[in-house]
Amino acid sequence: MQTQIYRNFIEGAWCDAASGETFNAINPTDGTVIGSVAKSDRIDAQGAITAARKGHKILDAMTAWERAALCNAVADQIQSRRDSLAEILSAEQGKPLISEAYGEVDAAATGFREAAELIKWMEGEYIPVETPNVRAVSYRKARGVYAVITPWNFPINIPVEYLAPCLAAGNGVVWVPAPSTSACASALMECIVEAGVPEGAINLVHGPGDVAGDEIVVNPGTDGIGFTGSPVTGGIISKRGAGKPMLLELGGNGPVIVLNDADLDKAADAAAFGCFFNAGQVCAATGRILTTRDTHEALAQKLKERAEAIKLGNPLDKNTTMGPLNNSSVVAKVAQHVADGLDRGGKLLTGGRVAAEHGSELFYAPTVIDDVPVDSLLNTAETFGPVAPIVVCEDDEDLIRTANAAGHGLAAGVFTRDLSRAFNFGERIQAGLVNINNPSCYWELHLPFGGAPGKNSGIGRLGGKHTLRAVTEIKTITFNIG
Ligand code: NAD
Numbered sequence: 001m002q003t004q005i006y007r008n009f010i011e012g013a014w015c016d017a018a019s020g021e022t023f024n025a026i027n028p029t030d031g032t033v034i035g036s037v038a039k040s041d042r043i044d045a046q047g048a049i050t051a052a053r054k055g056h057k058i059l060d061a062m063t064a065w066e067r068a069a070l071c072n073a074v075a076d077q078i079q080s081r082r083d084s085l086a087e088i089l090s091a092e093q094g095k096p097l098i099s100e101a102y103g104e105v106d107a108a109a110t111g112f113r114e115a116a117e118l119i120k121w122m123e124g125e126y127i128p129v130e131t132p133n134v135r136a137v138s139y140r141k142a143r144g145v146y147a148v149i150t151p152w153n154f155p156i157n158i159p160v161e162y163l164a165p166c167l168a169a170g171n172g173v174v175w176v177p178a179p180s181t182s183a184c185a186s187a188l189m190e191c192i193v194e195a196g197v198p199e200g201a202i203n204l205v206h207g208p209g210d211v212a213g214d215e216i217v218v219n220p221g222t223d224g225i226g227f228t229g230s231p232v233t234g235g236i237i238s239k240r241g242a243g244k245p246m247l248l249e250l251g252g253n254g255p256v257i258v259l260n261d262a263d264l265d266k267a268a269d270a271a272a273f274g275c276f277f278n279a280g281q282v283c284a285a286t287g288r289i290l291t292t293r294d295t296h297e298a299l300a301q302k303l304k305e306r307a308e309a310i311k312l313g314n315p316l317d318k319n320t321t322m323g324p325l326n327n328s329s330v331v332a333k334v335a336q337h338v339a340d341g342l343d344r345g346g347k348l349l350t351g352g353r354v355a356a357e358h359g360s361e362l363f364y365a366p367t368v369i370d371d372v373p374v375d376s377l378l379n380t381a382e383t384f385g386p387v388a389p390i391v392v393c394e395d396d397e398d399l400i401r402t403a404n405a406a407g408h409g410l411a412a413g414v415f416t417r418d419l420s421r422a423f424n425f426g427e428r429i430q431a432g433l434v435n436i437n438n439p440s441c442y443w444e445l446h447l448p449f450g451g452a453p454g455k456n457s458g459i460g461r462l463g464g465k466h467t468l469r470a471v472t473e474i475k476t477i478t479f480n481i482g
Contacts, residue, residue: 004025004034004035004036004183004186005035006025006035006038006182006183006206007038008038008044008048008206009204010047010048010051010203010204010205011047011048011054011055011199011200011203012198015038016038017038017039017040017044017207018040018043018044019039019041019043021041022036022037022038022039023036023037023179023207024037025037025180025182025183026092026180028092028093028324028325028360029091029315029316029323029359029360029362030359031360034088034092034183035183037183039206039207039208040176040205040207040211040212041211041212042211042212042215044207044212045205045211045216046215048174048203048204049174049216049219049221049222050221051199051203052145052172052173052200052201052202052221053145053172053200054172054199055172055173055199055203056145056170056171056172056200056201057172058198058199058200058201059167059170059172059198060142060170064119064122064168067116067119067167067168067169067170068116068117068119068120068168069116070167070196070197070198071113071115071116071164071167073196074112074164074167075109075113075116076195077192077194077195078108078191081187082105084187085108085156085184085187085188086101086102086105087316088183088187089104089105089155089156089184090316091183091315092155092180092181092182092184093153093155093181093184093326094279094323094324094325094326094362095278095279095315095323096315096320096323097315097316097317097320098318098320099320099321100277101315104154104156105156107160107445108156108157108160108188111160111161111164111445112160112167114164114445114464115167115168115468116164116168118165118446118465118468119165119168119169119468121465122139122140122169122465122472124137124138124140125137125138125139127476129478133481134478134479134480135478135481136477136479137476137477137479138474138475138477139474139475140169140468140469140474140475141170141472141474141475142166142171142471142472142473143223143245143471143473144222144223145171145172145173145174145221145222145223145224146162146171146172146174146222146224146226146471147174147213147216147219147224147225147226147241148162148163148173148174148176148226149175149177149209149225149226149227149228149229149237150162150175150176150177150178150185150227150228150229151178151228151230152178152180152181152327153281153282153326153384154278154282155177155181155185155188156184156187156188158228159175159177159188160188161228161445161462161463162175162226162228162247162467162471163175163202165467165468165470165471166226166471167197167201168468169468169471169472171223171224171471172200172201172202172203173201173202173203174203174205174216174222175202175203175204176205176207176209176213177204178209178229179207179209181326182206185204185206186204186206209229209233214240217237217240217241217244218240218241222244223244223245224244224245224246224471225237225241225247226246226470226471227246227248227249228249228250229249229250230250231250231251231456231458234248234250234458238459245470245473246460247458247461247462247470247471248458248459248460249283249449249450249451249457249460249462250283250408250410250456250457250458251283251382251384251408251410251456252284252285252287252382252408252410252440252457253288253381253382253383253406253407253408254274254284254286254287254408254411254412254413254431254440254441255286255288255289255290255402255403255406255412255429255440256286256288256289256290256412256415256439256440257289257290257291257399257403257412257413257415257425258271258295258299258415259292259396259399259414259415259416259418259421259425260292260294260295261417261421262295262416262417262437263415263417264295264298264299265302266415266437267415268299268303268306270286270413270438270439271286271289271299271303271413271439272307272388273439273441274413275287275289275307275386275387275388276306276307276366276386276388277441279322279323279325279364279385279386280334280385280386280387281326281384282441283410283457284410284433284440284449285384285441286439286440287382287389287408287440288372288378288390289388289389289390289391290390290391290399290402290403291391291392291393292392292393292394292395292399293392293394296371296390297370299390300368300390303368303388303390304349304368307349307350307351307366307367307368307388308350308366310322310366310386312355312358312365313358313359314358314359322366322386323363324360324362324363324364325362325363325364327362328362330362330385331354331362331364331385334364334383334384334385334386337376337377337378337383337385337387338352338369338378340377340378341369341372341376341377341378341389344372344375345371345373346369346370346376346378347370347371348367349368349369350365350366350367350368351364351367351386352369353365364385365386366388367386368388369387369389370390371390371391371392372390372391373391374391374402374405376389379391379402379406380405380406381406381407382408399425400425400428403430404429407455407456408455408457409430409431409432409451409452409454409456409457410431410432410433410451410452410457411434411435411441411449412429412431412433412434412435412440413437413442414426414429414436414437415436415437416436416437422437430452430454430455432448432450432451432452432457433447445463445464446463446464447463448461448462448464448466449461449463450462
């Protein structure tokens with residue numbers, strides 16, 4: 001792959017950072033440089049905010065049908081560049097090309113098509129009022145300029161979760177993507193540009209989140225914030241952007257709970273998928289597997305077999321089913337959590353080490369640890385890596401208590417054949433999404449997705465019409481016709 005230059009896209013033009021500074025886009029498989037990226041600062045972000053205001057005005061003057069056509073045009077571009085998008089996604093993010101990268105690209109195209117469909121069905125209300133001769137209507141309206149900040153784990157699809165509904169609804173956008181997947185962001189931006197989206201409607205500003213990202217959060221020129229990332233950064237953004245409407249999609253530590261009447265093979269397949277898909281770098285990943293003493297040995301053995309069947313390697317190789325982790329801080333956190341789990345008495349069944357023989361220090365062997373104590377970081381915090389920790393509980397009440405004791409509450413899976421147990425767990429697990437007989441990470445783009453109240457997993461709901469609602473405001477107009 002040739003070394004490239006990844007510029008900002010502001011007010012309809014590709015441009016360098018005002019400072020002229022750059023940083024490198026790196027391939028995590030072997031540490032090679034993919035390209036050089038504009039290292040933007042506050043000046044660049046401010047220019048993009050001004051451009052997005054103009055872009056919003058253009059979009060606002062269009063009909064929903066015209067904006068839907070733009071969304072469909074972006075989806076067409078994504079589909080026509082399916083191969084090159086999947087390749088850069090695999091090369092820069094590290095996910096396997098065949099088993100994962102193509103799927104993410106397809107989901108991005110679907111995201112734009114769904115926004116195109118849904119915006120046409122954004123109905124308002126005709127509201128009865130007490131006063132004679134007065135009529136009242138209300139409808140949803142774009143807020144203006146949206147600040148969108150996205151992570152590196154799904155660097156094509158997560159941005160689309162905001163960009164598509166913002167475009168469909170008529171918001172101008174300034175988008176600051178994660179620096180370690182800047183090339184993916186540029187590749188998606190090219191689709192938006194080639195689709196003929198109006199000047200200023202969507203602006204891309206590469207660079208450090210705590211500078212360019214912070215600017216779009218605090219600047220009074222943005223009217224709303226869409227953020228997906230860690231709870232720590234989400235906490236900073238909620239303070240720095242206080243007063244603005246926010247959609248915050250933060251971390252998870254999703255349990256998969258396997259009850260003793262479950263089909264253990266199906267449960268093991270699903271839990272392994274939840275733990276190892278995208279090398280565990282998924283907010284809704286299966287961060288821990290909770291089960292009872294009567295099933296844990298058989299389940300642990302099945303998980304070990306599945307972990308050992310995974311093919312680590314270059315993600316561009318068609319046989320690879322797990323690539324490297326995206327960056328060194330992820331590896332450090334995984335290593336810390338595994339060491340903590342083993343120190344506290346967990347039993348290592350497989351993995352538990354960096355697997356640099358596959359190309360770089362960012363490869364980590366799929367890991368299964370049995371009998372992880374409840375006070376381990378693996379059970380209490382988000383690991384975000386390819387680890388399957390099994391926590392043994394006493395009974396159903398203990399399973400629910402242990403699931404709910406963690407600080408996060410994003411997504412969970414429950415395996416049982418018993419309908420009443422399924423309902424009991426579904427209703428009592430504190431997570432925005434509970435999947436019965438599916439892994440914690442099962443989700444479709446139009447389903448509501450977000451953190452449970454009182455948990456450190458975010459505010460609001462993404463997904464289909466829910467995102468459209470989140471990026472719009474209700475406007476009410478009354479008419480005195482007397
Ligand atoms: P992160 O919070 O470190 O970074 C996310 C983004 O925020 C990046 O673009 C970064 O540059 C930017 N950023 C950093 N500091 C900032 C600041 N002060 N102001 C504004 N922006 C700033 O998270 P990450 O490591 O990139 O992503 C992993 C995390 O994201 C995990 O916790 C994961 O669970 C979460 N996540 C959540 C969802 C969801 O839908 N709930 C989806 C994917 C990932």
